[in-house]
Amino acid sequence: MASEITRLNPAELHPTPGYSHVTVVEAGRTAHLAGQCPLDPAGTLVGRGDLDAQIDQVVANALAALGAVGARPEHVVRSVIYVVSDDVEVLGAAWHRLTSSAIGPAFTTASTLLGVARLGFGGQLVEVDLTAALPD
Template structure:
């Protein structure tokens, strides 16, 4: 796969995301929403960063099962039950992202939601990747 990340100078600086990702490849992988579920189906993590880390790890595990890597992510949507808390912890969440997924940022959005499927879940990530 080849990806080109575009951040036009006419837009605000992209920090922790890319404004646009042009991807060429032969296989598109759609990733279901992942929360901080453990293998037993229980939400783990008491804090937003803990839950974000587990949700991202789960998303990357699904991607790896399809033969992909973090750099193959073209789009990720984050659903947060508390957007203000997400913004407050953005630097910490960014460090988690870089540790698990690196610095090849996909196009991203954060969407505030009233609640997620599991009431204890604070964050959910879904997305798609383009593989060679």
């Protein structure tokens, strides 16, 4: 039996720019992906100083990680996006690029976008943490 995923936006909560306030998974297995970083297969940081290039690499890495467990972006039930910035325009641009990307459906679920001071690799500007309900 495939996991049933329900996304809700209670009327008592504010409207969202595309994500859902609540995601419910009725049954099944889940995959918890490590934070996907803008590193190429050799472990080299991609796009130093270029948020868009780093987002594109994160998207490619997230697709590979999801694919490794037989999942697609629409199976994601929780996402957390970390961006090195405290500028609301930079955060909004990162959100828009991610939601317009090949993993865009992942962000229709319960999602959090955080501006942070630093991430784990020198020069890293973005990281995406995903949890997926695995299909059978």
